[in-house]
Amino acid sequence: MEKRKSEQLFNRAQQLIPGGVNSPVRAFRAVGRHPFFVERAQGPWLIDADGNRYLDYVCSWGPGILGHAHPKVIEAVQQACEKGLTFGAPTAGEVELAELIQACVPDVELVRLVSSGTEAVMSAVRVARGFTGREKIIKFAGNYHGHSDGLLVKAGSGLMTQSVPDSAGVPAGYAASTLTAVYNDEESVSRLMEENRGQVAAVVVEPVAANMGVVPPKPGFLEFLRRITEDEGALLIFDEVITGFRLALGGATEYTGVSADLHTFGKIVGGGMPLAAYGGRRDIMSCVAPLGAVYQAGTLSGNPVAVTAGITTLKILMEDRGIYERLDCRAAKLAEAYRQEGLAVNRAGSLLSAFFVPGWDSADGAADRTGRQKEGGRSIENYEDACGCDTQAFAAYFNRMLERGIFVAPSQFEAMFVSDAHTDALIEMTCEAIRASVRQGET
Numbered sequence: 511m512e513k514r515k516s517e518q519l520f521n522r523a524q525q526l527i528p529g530g531v532n533s534p535v536r537a538f539r540a541v542g543r544h545p546f547f548v549e550r551a552q553g554p555w556l557i558d559a560d561g562n563r564y565l566d567y568v569c570s571w572g573p574g575i576l577g578h579a580h581p582k583v584i585e586a587v588q589q590a591c592e593k594g595l596t597f598g599a600p601t602a603g604e605v606e607l608a609e610l611i612q613a614c615v616p617d618v619e620l621v622r623l624v625s626s627g628t629e630a631v632m633s634a635v636r637v638a639r640g641f642t643g644r645e646k647i648i649k650f651a652g653n654y655h656g657h658s659d660g661l662l663v664k665a666g667s668g669l670m671t672q673s674v675p676d677s678a679g680v681p682a683g684y685a686a687s688t689l690t691a692v693y694n695d696e697e698s699v700s701r702l703m704e705e706n707r708g709q710v711a712a713v714v715v716e717p718v719a720a721n722m723g724v725v726p727p728k729p730g731f732l733e734f735l736r737r738i739t740e741d742e743g744a745l746l747i748f749d750e751v752i753t754g755f756r757l758a759l760g761g762a763t764e765y766t767g768v769s770a771d772l773h774t775f776g777k778i779v780g781g782g783m784p785l786a787a788y789g790g791r792r793d794i795m796s797c798v799a800p801l802g803a804v805y806q807a808g809t810l811s812g813n814p815v816a817v818t819a820g821i822t823t824l825k826i827l828m829e830d831r832g833i834y835e836r837l838d839c840r841a842a843k844l845a846e847a848y849r850q851e852g853l854a855v856n857r858a859g860s861l862l863s864a865f866f867v868p869g870w871d872s873a874d875g876a877a878d879r880t881g882r883q884k885e886g887g888r889s890i891e892n893y894e895d896a897c898g899c900d901t902q903a904f905a906a907y908f909n910r911m912l913e914r915g916i917f918v919a920p921s922q923f924e925a926m927f928v929s930d931a932h933t934d935a936l937i938e939m940t941c942e943a944i945r946a947s948v949r950q951g952e953t
């Protein structure tokens with residue numbers, strides 16, 4: 511595999527950009543190699559600066575549900591560009607996107623557009639605090655909600671492969687108002703609620719966790735969060751930056767049947783451009799300026815080009831009702847291939863993770879949407895379980911997959927994303943590569 515140009519670019523990048531990248535996990539540090547630099551992408555493929563082609567299961571970390579550079583999205587964006595890139599005044603597209611989000615997720619009665627998932631969750635938490643007049647929030651270890659100060663406590667994603675679990679530079683006061691519970695552990699939530707009665711503004715949760723590897727909620731867990739927040743006068747925030755429009759058009763609410771007070775969206779909703787959203791109950795969202803006293807603003811919020819990419823992507827998803835079944839079917843085939851090689855697999859729709867668990871017995875369970883588990887078997891249910899993985903075995907497997915031209919996330923603790931551009935033939939080819947790459951590791 512030729513990598514001269516990528517190496518040269520990485521050397522230049524490291525002179526000027528911290529670690530040579532603009533988001534840490536892109537540096538490939540957890541898999542002991544240098545990143546490739548992307549030249550362009552088409553459908554399921556990424557092509558790097560040296561002309562290597564990779565079958566892409568990262569999909570820009572989630573947005574790419576249709577594959578890269580979908581012709582309809584590109585055409586709509588090009589047309590939008592010709593009208594001007596930003597106006598700082600409202601446009602029809604913002605209204606249309608809000609209507610589409612509402613049509614998919616009826617819980618969202620009022621919605622505000624922002625530019626990143628980080629901003630969406632940070633703002634939703636501020637609204638929850640403003641609405642309830644309370645300061646504390648409960649989050650779950652291993653759930654990632656972007657890099658805002660108050661949410662970087664025991665966060666997953668890139669932090670799981672750093673040597674420290676929490677970021678430096680976060681004032682101690684923030685950590686004090688962020689309480690951390692154990693995912694899938696009702697008792698841990700009840701205890702925090704009891705110890706902080708009348709002080710908890712919100713429970714914020716990834717309804718299907720996908721930033722410590724994929725960890726689905728156990729049956730009843732989200733229902734429990736819905737009940738306890740109602741009982742305690744706290745709000746329930748579903749961080750659907752990954753799950754929104756991914757698990758189903760209606761995201762986690764449609765997929766699990768549980769509703770939340772506030773939802774955050776990102777990734778798919780921007781169709782590959784920097785756009786995210788938060789919204790929910792009308793009475794709560796009415797706190798947002800200029801209607802209410804919670805201030806939140808953005809120069810490029812609702813950017814017309816990004817909005818166009820979002821609208822076009824959502825419309826394609828809405829018109830193709832078969833897409834979620836197709837994605838589910840393909841992801842199931844990949845999951846089965848990993849399972850046959852003796853790995854622990856968690857899956858929810860087109861999100862999956864294969865965990866390299868030392869001493870894993872294939873008779874052990876696997877968490878899926880039904881929470882189906884073998885009697886007495888183990889499964890990866892929370893942050894601590896995920897942390898027990900053999901990251902060196904993962905790195906070796908990652909490198910073997912990449913040598914075969916298949917790009918999976920360069921960390922044990924990220925999801926594998928299946929897109930509509932991953933045809934059955936490509937899935938079959940991937941299953942072959944999985945069999946070869948995992949087996950090679952055992953010898």
Ligand SMILES: *Cc1c(COP(=O)(O)O)cnc(C)c1O
Nearest residue numbers: 626627628654655656749751752
């Ligand atoms: C990616 C992600 C975020 C942060 O979104 P950015 O656009 O990267 O700021 C927040 N929450 C979840 C669940 C995510 O996966």
